[in-house]
Amino acid sequence: MSKNEIKSSTVNQHYNFWVKFAAIAATSTALFLVVIKLFAWFETGASAMLASTTDSLLDLFASLMNVIILRFALAPADNEHKFGHGKAESLAGLTQSAFVLGSAILLIINGIDRFITPKPIMQTNIGIIVTIIAIFATLALVLLQKKVIKATSSVAISADAMHYQSDLILNIGVLLALYLSQGIWLKADGLFTILVGCYLLWGAGNIIWQSVQHLMDHQLTDEEEQQILSIALKNPLVLGVHDLRTRQAGPQRFVQFHLELDDNLSLFKAHAIGELIEEEIMQKFSSCEVFIHHDPVSTVGDSVDRTVNLE
Numbered sequence: 001m002s003k004n005e006i007k008s009s010t011v012n013q014h015y016n017f018w019v020k021f022a023a024i025a026a027t028s029t030a031l032f033l034v035v036i037k038l039f040a041w042f043e044t045g046a047s048a049m050l051a052s053t054t055d056s057l058l059d060l061f062a063s064l065m066n067v068i069i070l071r072f073a074l075a076p077a078d079n080e081h082k083f084g085h086g087k088a089e090s091l092a093g094l095t096q097s098a099f100v101l102g103s104a105i106l107l108i109i110n111g112i113d114r115f116i117t118p119k120p121i122m123q124t125n126i127g128i129i130v131t132i133i134a135i136f137a138t139l140a141l142v143l144l145q146k147k148v149i150k151a152t153s154s155v156a157i158s159a160d161a162m163h164y165q166s167d168l169i170l171n172i173g174v175l176l177a178l179y180l181s182q183g184i185w186l187k188a189d190g191l192f193t194i195l196v197g198c199y200l201l202w203g204a205g206n207i208i209w210q211s212v213q214h215l216m217d218h219q220l221t222d223e224e225e226q227q228i229l230s231i232a233l234k235n236p237l238v239l240g241v242h243d244l245r246t247r248q249a250g251p252q253r254f255v256q257f258h259l260e261l262d263d264n265l266s267l268f269k270a271h272a273i274g275e276l277i278e279e280e281i282m283q284k285f286s287s288c289e290v291f292i293h294h295d296p297v298s299t300v301g302d303s304v305d306r307t308v309n310l311e
Helices: 003-044 047-073 087-116 124-152 155-180 188-215 222-233 267-285
Strands: 238-249 252-261 288-296 306-308
Touching: 003 047, 003 124, 003 155, 047 087, 047 124, 047 155, 047 188, 087 155, 087 188, 124 155, 155 188, 222 238, 222 252, 222 267, 252 267, 267 288
Parallel strands: 252 288
Antiparallel strands: 238 252, 238 306
């Protein structure tokens, strides 16, 4: 096994560990929040607390789905799936966005009802204490997810994190609503529920867009593609590059392009140049597969979109 293959394997193991850990942590936190929020809703009867409980229940289902789908997404490539199973992660993102949309619609419906016909809230102290606990538990989870997203750029964890970031806002809104509903402004209970529902709709749209881009083989960022071209063109024997194509599935990047070389270069020398460039790209992007096609420069047509080595 080469150094790049060992490095790629290590990166994948690191990715798998943190993504699985974040998914299990989210499921455990969601279960805890559902239990304590159900208790608070039974005691207070607050619409905002019911909405918060429902949102956490949907988060629990979404996180469980995440754990199941990630089991397939993180599986290594096999004979039937030679490019791996990374796209299953984007499917997890789409599944979660459906839960977020359902949660948002339910929150808005409950909020409108309670805003039109406000009702007094009983035993607000219990609701306030439970909400504060929920805020700290959710904050701890979000910080963990931020760390995992920074380390892995996982679509599924990013989608999951959107739920819990909105939960932070939701819980703060519930806390304020519980306080204002103590005879100060009864309609606050419904208003905050509506506002959080609208925020969730916006968040679900972002999750859907990001997941669809991955499923449609969206290319890497302009910055990443420019780095790939720079690596290829800095070799003085490379005359140009064309037909650069890139995509990403889960942690795995896929890069392919045509390398333009002198007509009289030996096949052995051309292969060696390609090997050096491939190795450097894989070192730069860790978990990455590179496919290089070698072209004699005289065979490259004028209609090809080329990037020429000017040195």
